[in-house]
Amino acid sequence: MVNLGVLVSGSGSNLQSIIDSIEAGTLEASVKVVITDNPEAYALERAKKHRIPSVVLHKKDYRTREEFDSAVVRELREHRVELVVLAGFMRIISPVMLEAFPMRIMNIHPSLLPAFPGLDVQRKALEHGVKFSGCTVHFVDGGLDSGPIIIQAVVPVLDADTPETLSKRILAEEHRIYPHAIRLFSEGRLNILGRRVFVEKGPEASGTMENPKITVPRS
Ligand code: GAR
Numbered sequence: 001m002v003n004l005g006v007l008v009s010g011s012g013s014n015l016q017s018i019i020d021s022i023e024a025g026t027l028e029a030s031v032k033v034v035i036t037d038n039p040e041a042y043a044l045e046r047a048k049k050h051r052i053p054s055v056v057l058h059k060k061d062y063r064t065r066e067e068f069d070s071a072v073v074r075e076l077r078e079h080r081v082e083l084v085v086l087a088g089f090m091r092i093i094s095p096v097m098l099e100a101f102p103m104r105i106m107n108i109h110p111s112l113l114p115a116f117p118g119l120d121v122q123r124k125a126l127e128h129g130v131k132f133s134g135c136t137v138h139f140v141d142g143g144l145d146s147g148p149i150i151i152q153a154v155v156p157v158l159d160a161d162t163p164e165t166l167s168k169r170i171l172a173e174e175h176r177i178y179p180h181a182i183r184l185f186s187e188g189r190l191n192i193l194g195r196r197v198f199v200e201k202g203p204e205a206s207g208t209m210e211n212p213k214i215t216v217p218r219s
Contacts, residue, residue, distance in 0.1 A: 001028045002186035005081035007035050007072070007089035012043025014087035014108055017175035018182065019050050027179045029186050032079040035072055037091060053079065069096040076101070083185055086140065087178070090119075093140055103148075103192060105140040106185070108178050110170045112136060112152055117145035122170065123163040131211040133157050133166060135174045137181040139192065148197045150181045150190060156211040 006015050015034065021027035034047040034054040047054040055075050062068040073096060076084060084097070086107040093105065111121040113136040116128075125133045134154040141147035153173035157166060184190050189200040 001030065002182070003032045003080050003082045004029050004085050004182070005033050005035060005076045005079060005083075006031055006043075006085045006087050008041055008043035008087050009036060009038045009090040010041055010043065010088045012041060012046045012087065013171060014174055014178050015043050016046050018085065018087070018179050019046065019052075021179035021183075023050075027183050027186070029083075029182055032081055033075060035075055037068075037089075043088075065092065065094045066096045069094045073097055073100045083182065085178075085182065092144070095142065098140065098142060103139050106150070106178075106181060107138055107140050107145070107147070108174055109136050109138070109145050110167065110174065112154065113138060113145055113149060120163075122166045125157065126161060126163060126166060131157055132209070133170060135170050135177060137177055139197070148192050148195050150184070150197045150199075151177045153177050154209065 004018070006018065008015055018027065019031060022029055022031070031052050034043060034052055036043060036054065036056055037059055039056045039058070044054050057068060057071055059068065062071065082104065084101050084105040086105065097105065109117070111125060112132065112134045115130070116124050122133070132154050134152055136152045137150045139147040139150065153176065155169045155173055184199055189202065191198045191200065
């Protein structure tokens with residue numbers, strides 16, 4: 001069992017997938033608090049519906065990123081949070097939070113990192129012409145979407161895709177892998193060695209994929 005603090009800026013569909021996994025009994029965790037920098041975030045409605053305490057911190061009330069993050073850390077500590085879950089939280093994390101929760105902050109990102117860090121990445125993936133994209137859950141370090149990778153899921157990029165259709169396909173995978181990554185953490189099965197994260201007794205992927213499909217026998 002692990003106490004979560006979920007940080008959000010928008011719709012909160014990843015927050016919802018975590019709540020649903022907990023309620024379905026497939027994730028032994030408890031969302032102790034939802035924190036946002038956006039008073040309009042739909043994620044707040046989701047928290048309310050499930051009777052989860054939420055906190056809105058207004059950027060304009062803090063002079064620096066560090067002051068904002070200190071307020072976040074205070075809330076997280078007050079709610080006895082053990083793992084910080086960034087779920088569509090659109091701010092860079094400062095050393096203040098990283099030092100308070102070393103290797104205890106996870107993020108989900110809608111690309112196969114290290115390809116396409118940053119923003120608007122589904123559009124960038126399409127423009128680059130990649131044949132596969134996907135999503136990544138990683139521990140947060142001092143860089144931009146750069147910390148040790150826990151799990152990734154791959155989706156094909158189709159000829160007819162727009163940023164919207166690709167985002168939707170990726171988001172469906174996000175909702176599968178984020179609760180799973182948190183489950184591995186709560187079971188104490190994640191071992192970090194340098195940049196690599198090893199999963200204790202985890203089955204590994206097998207086989208290969210290609211896109212477009214090869215329909216003649218391989219030579
Ligand atoms: C998700 O696609 C998440 O991967 C992305 O924002 C979306 C939030 O959706 N996060 C980032 O781009 C962070 N760099 P949600 O609010 O419905 O969970």
